[in-house]
Structure formats: structure tokens, C-alpha cells
Amino acid sequence: MFSKIPFLQPQRLIIIHSNGIKNFKPPPNFDHIDFPEKPKLRFLDKVPILPPNVKPPKMQKKLKLMRGPEEVHNTLLHKQYGIIALGGGRLKWGHFEMIRLTIGRKMDANRMFAIWRVDAPWQPITKKGQGQRMGGGKGGIDHYATPVKAGRVIIELGGKCEFKEVKDFLHDVAMKLPFKAMAVSQEILDKQKEQERWEEENNQNPYTMKYIIQNNLGGCYRWLSPTDMKYFCKYV
Template sequence: MFSTRFLRQWCPRMLIQAAGMKNYTPPLDYSGIQLPEKPKLSYMDKVPTYASNLKPPKMAKRLTLMRGPELIHNEFIHKQYGIVALCGGRLNSGHMEMIRMTINRKMDANKMFAVWRIDPPWQPLTRKGQGKRMGGGKGAIDHYVTPIKAGRVIVEVGGKCEFVQVFSFLNEVAQILPFKAKATSYDLMEAEKIEKKELAASNINPYTPEYVIKNNMGGCHDWISPYDKEWFFKYV
């Protein structure tokens, strides 16, 4: 009987099959996950409901509602998957209906569930008719929006599934939103936090944006935005 080394020496093109031990990763344990009674996203009203004797109030632009980081709704409750905003913006009823229809149509309701993490449209935006002169008071309410800050979790998806199964339709929704957003998972978000801490600890350059702004180097307080003095160029 010829050895495999002899066969490989004289017949290099010969395919020799060899049996060996293979280690496969065990499947994930979904025993602690319970699907809700209604797994799909619910419909959101286009207009908030007011009392019959109350006139719908008008509001200023309040751009501060979109600036800066989100401090409350920036973590996954179910610690699985979802869509996170990367910058500030506004969502109207059309965007929310697009999110609802895309996710409800493409997810498997027998194994997955989706949860809203944003409020229905509540901020009124006014608009004047075309061709009207300036003045005459504030215009009529045109539609309602929901302001979003950077880091806000928009929608959350979970269940007995892996990230590969939900990434396709979550990424499709994230690319259509009117601001930058990404489809991510709880593990990826935790890894990004650790990476940011490691980069900050290994930085040998003492002149960080925070150091430059706090010490008013070059008289930067005269020309930078007041928001840059608070967030150090992180949120534009």
C-alpha cells in the first residue's frame, strides 16, 4: 500500500480525500425569546388628535430638537437588531408608512417581531400658499413631523433570527430615509463603543478638538458655532 506522501510526490494532481475532525459552532439559543401577540409594526396617525374645543397649535421650527446626540433612546431594549440614525433629521408620515410596509412585508412574522422606537408625527410645520406676499402672520399647518437626533433608535427588530436574515430589508429602509442611518445589531454597537474608547486612550496627540476649543486656541471662540463649543465638532 502506497503512502499518501508517495502518491503526492509522483501524482501531484491527484485528489486525496482525508477524514478529519470538524468543529461547528452550536446554534443560538432562542428559548428565552417570546414573540408578542402582534409582531408587526402598527399604523401611525398622520395628525395628532386634539380635543374638539382646542385649535391645533402652531409651533416655531425648533431646530434644537434635531441637533446634538440622543441621550435617552440610544440603546436596544431587546438587545438584537434595528435601525439607528447617524445624524439629525425629520420623519413625516410618508417615511413612517414606508418603514412599516417594507418591514412588515419582508419579515417573517412567525419568527420575528418589530417595534417602533419613535413617536408619531407631533411637530407642526406651517407653509404659506404659493404666490402670497410676505407678512400676514404665520401660515397654516401643512403637515406634522417627528424630529430625530443622532444616535436615536428608529425601529427595533428581534425574534428567533440572526442579523444576516434581517440586514437586507433593514439596510434597504435605512438607505431611503431622509437622513443618514444604518442597520446594526446590539453586538456591533457594543464593539463600536469599545473601539472608540481604545482609540481615545491610544491617541498620542494632545491637541484634540475638545482641548483646542476649551482653551480657545487661535481665538476659535470668535468664529465657531455655539453648538461646536458644546459638542466639539461631533454633531453638525
């Protein structure tokens, strides 16, 4: 026996066309924007330049340079667009070149500009050769890097353009960085701050992470690190 399939009636497409005066928003005004002398990102040195009679110094790891929030370079100077770090990490020279080449190729230099908001690689990272024994002193300098904290603005991009024009290639660059990052505009940053303020004022749950850590609920002091006690597990 074959099951009966109900006959499907073709649906009629009704198009309603309304005539009248259209109200479109005026285009944004970019007369207040000041362009720098060089619109593209400048080339950064792979190795810091030292005097000829100075031996390149070595450093400790200093993980504190990547932990916690960025307290200085966390706002957009030109109040337009940029890439902001969501976590800590190190930028190598290859990441700087990837950012410079990608943005220089995708942006329109006639009406856009981009500037660096991070320093060139300056922190020496040491490494021992393959198969060496333990001991023997600190290894030689392998490369240089730039430590970045959460909330640090990596680059800024502005000019006579809207966010929808630059969002795609800024997002592509942010996804290739060695830490979590995102493409932002000034409106996005303002909304995030307003959302954080609203959540803090309207929170009805008294058991926040700050309350739990400060009161040692469940004996959490046994497995929390000093960084967790300082930032209340907000920055990993």
C-alpha cells in the same frame, strides 16, 4: 515585425481534500425571547388626534430637538437588531409608512417581530402658499413630523433570527431615511463603544477638537457656533 508573445503554460489546479471530523458551532438558542402580541409594526396616525374643541397649535422650528446626541432612547431594549440614526432630522408620515410596509413585507411574522422606538408625527410644520407676499402672520400647518437626534433608535427587530437574515432589508430602509442611519445589532453597538473608549484612552495626539475649541487655537471662536462649542463639532 511582430512582437513575440511568450507561451503561457496552463496552470495545474491542485485540490487537497482532507477527511476528518468537522467541528460546527451549535445554532443560537432563542428560548429566552419574548414575543409581543402583535409582531408587525402598528399603523401610526398622520395627524395627532386632538379634542374637538381644541384648535391645532402651531410651533416654532425648535432645531434643538434635532441637534446633539440622543441621551434616552439610544440602546436596544431587546438586545437584538434595529435601525439607529447617525444624524439629526425629521421623520414625516411617508417615512413611517415606508418603514412599516417594507419591514412588514420582508420579515417573517411567524418568528420575527418589530416595534417602534419613535413617536408618531407630532410637531406641526407650517408653510405658506406659493407666491404669497412677506408678512401676514405665520402660515398654516402643512404637515406633522417627528424630530430625531443622532443615536436615536428608530425601530427594533428581533425574534428567532440572526443578523444576516435581516441585515439587507434593514439596510435598505436605513438608506431611504432623510438622515444618515444604519442597521445595527447589539454586537455592533458594543464594538463601537469599545472602539471609542479604546481610541480615547490610547490617543497620542494632544490637539483634539475639544482642546482646540477650549483654548481658542487659531481664533476658532470667530466662526464656531454655540452648538459646535457645546458638542465640539461632533454633531453637525
